[in-house]
Amino acid sequence: MRVLFATIGATMLCAGAAQAQDGATTPGGKEALTLLVDGVKFQTVAGNGQVPAYAAYLKAKLLSAGFAPAEVQFVALGETGYLTARTPGRDRKAKPVVVLAHMDVVAADPKDWTRDPFTPVVENGYVFGRGSLDNKAGLSMAVATLMQLRRAKWVPQRDVVLVLTGDEETTMQTTKAAAAAFKDAALVLNADAGGGQLGDDGKPVVYALQAAEKVYGDWHLSVTDPGGHSSRPGPDNAIVHLATAVTRIAAYRFPPQQNEITKASLAGTATMTPGPLGAAMRAFSANPADTAAADILSADKRYIGQVRTTCVPTMFNGGHAPNALPQRAVANINCRIFPGTPRAAVEAKLVALAADPKVTVRFNDNGTIEAGASPLDPKVLGAVKAAVAKRAPGLLVVPAQEAGATDSMHFRAYGIPSFGVGGVFMKPSDSFAHGLNERVPVATFDPGVAWWESLLRTLG
Template sequence: MYKSLMHTAAIAALLIGGGAQAASDADIAKTKEILGTAVSFETSKGLGNVPKLAAYLADELKKGGFTDEDITIIPMGETAGMIVRYKGDGSSGKKGIGFAAHMDVVDADPKDWERSPFTMVEEDGYLFGRGVLDCKFGVSTLVATFLKLKAEGFVPTRDLVLVFTGDEESGMETTKALSYDYHDKIDIEYILNSDAGGAALAPDGTPVAYAIQAAEKTYASFEMTVTNPGGHSSRPRKDNAIYDLATALKKIEAFEFPAEVNEITTRYFATLGPIVGGEAGAAMTAFAKNPKDKKALGVLRSSPEYVGTTGTTCIATMLKGGHAENALPQAATATINCRIFPGTKAEETLATLKKVAGNDAIQWKLLGDGTASPASPLRDDVVDAITASVHAAYPGLTILPQMESGGTDGKHYRASGWPTYGVSGIYMKMSDMFAHGLNERLPAATIPLALDHWHHLMTDLGSKK
């Protein structure tokens, strides 16, 4: 699921001019062709169309010189995963580099859209269609770059590997299979993920900063339930399931998890502080220097944009209770959704919630698997290559490490031992962010930027020894 490129609401635009593009008109046209065809496959959950999209991509790659041996499609129920290997000469002596995207999309009801969601339309400088942003753009630009490199006769010093999943928007079963069951077959050192990071543009279209997503918080939801025998509402009991649940919820509301930092969040706030300026910017700078600064922490936690980067957060999101208006409630249940700081397990967070709630009679249940993943180290070779790619288009643009409060396939990749970096080639305004929404769109002008971006990264990192 494509997340926000970066926090931008209070960031002033940096007036930086763009550089020349290397992507040709033919490269751009081919990318649009692949993207338009990919959009035409309705790959939301349960429709069985992901394997059809994978087969189409495989055909395009074979036309471009890849062999059956290079391409692996892994059927999984109605969906599929896909691995494509661009073979290197092995002279680096290193494992391959992965490039990730997902082929599935969220549902789209045509009657709600102004245009058909499954026919890509170019209009007023935008491409419209379900998945043009999340994440078929990543799929298409990565495939187009593989085709371009093959046509150029490029031979990397290590393998380059496309890793495409088929259910990132739902159960991530293909993600888990690729991460764990096919880990050794894929045989890579790290992954560059097209489904996160990227450059945010200010309202006037100038770039603000480029974000490298190097960590994700763990997504975990817990149900907390209070039960008792209930009875007739005319005969109240001292122990009322709704009141007992409400008491525990108020305690959780008042509780704040301790501040936590890692290399990524420290550099994020230290870099962003001078750009943002004002009270928020000063708080970022102070927090980066001293995470125990209560005043700085208070300022950051008062902002929905920044609170998630300061540590674990848990919030009540759903509530149900009782069964009749004239009966005492026999049960009351609340759902607590947590975004857990990397390095902390879901079980540890649950233990804290139980302690805060202070009621041993509450029954707790973890919803889902609560997979935790570590932050990825900010490798110099990766950061340097990304910086060189971005600065080729926009010299001097700020490079900003970022921790995602949402989630992508990257959480399983990191958990399986592959450091993962969200480095999308997308440059866009936050006002154009319609991923998962109606009339999803993408600025057409970002296509050459993305193609140059991936070409630079693959040739740079794929040439080192």
């Protein structure tokens, strides 16, 4: 999950909603919690071959709720794959709605964790374990909701298809295949993005509706040289050439940019953000050419991803011996590109900034693709606001742009409107996705299942 709490100011006031429950009490919430606890046990890290086993577990649960065998299919791709479950609609010719989530998780070293990452623990109001937040909580709530609706014999207007991918955290090959299989979809609702922010008192303060994400890109910069004895240095040094180029790139600020999503996000957030930061949000949302306002926002790591492309050095390796001139030096530059900016333009800028013919700049293709923002759909926005009103009356809904990357990019590339509408509400201080001691609040499961039911009944 790429939770969007970082787009929301930490100084916001409470929207006046009731305190979250302490545990799962509804049938749907209990079922979702059980699915999560069982799901964490599957070590669905790339290379472990556990995604098919987890998919088989989920398939059995869906069949037990009344899905027909022909409606639930697993498509194997190497050691992973993707799972689909179709709820047939009344109009079989209408384009389907896709409910999207991912089954895989990032690696976790048990030596670093307080608890074993793949032994789920429910303690002090949280479920601890790798993937508990990213993305097995959202997946479990969506699956539990579809199981509940199937038992209730719900028939949507159009087909609703659950799509669970198996390598979102790595190459997204299952996502690519699933997007191609469902490129006729009318809409994608992604459980791996969007969500509600809670204040320190546990009360909701804002909901972020993800409608865009930045484009991921890695470039390898390298310098080679004959090297030699370190006692006889010459004018050229591979490490020096590379370090100089990397320093220039790190110091550069890409021009500020804005789209419909970031404009609405900053304008909405500004209403609850006091001081110079709130003033900068108002100024920049009104005028994207206001570079002074953009610089104020960029100085805050929560907002730099909202106003411009960023490129930063993330890895550096050079030399082969302490007493020898380096024969090779390599650096990785990781860029998060503002939607609509071509990768080719970013690469051209990196070459210009390196300003050194000895520095080779090469794009490292990891399977991510270029995709623009999804235009705000009044029906989706209305459905989300209705679901929010049931969960936290008066809560502000803010469109948001993801600084990271999700499966939605492959569907957006086909022109399918895709929105992060996750049902997890939590404090930013509790978010440890991809980190140590990952956890998710138990109290989010009851309202989370009700959340998904509201969205699916409205948009299905």
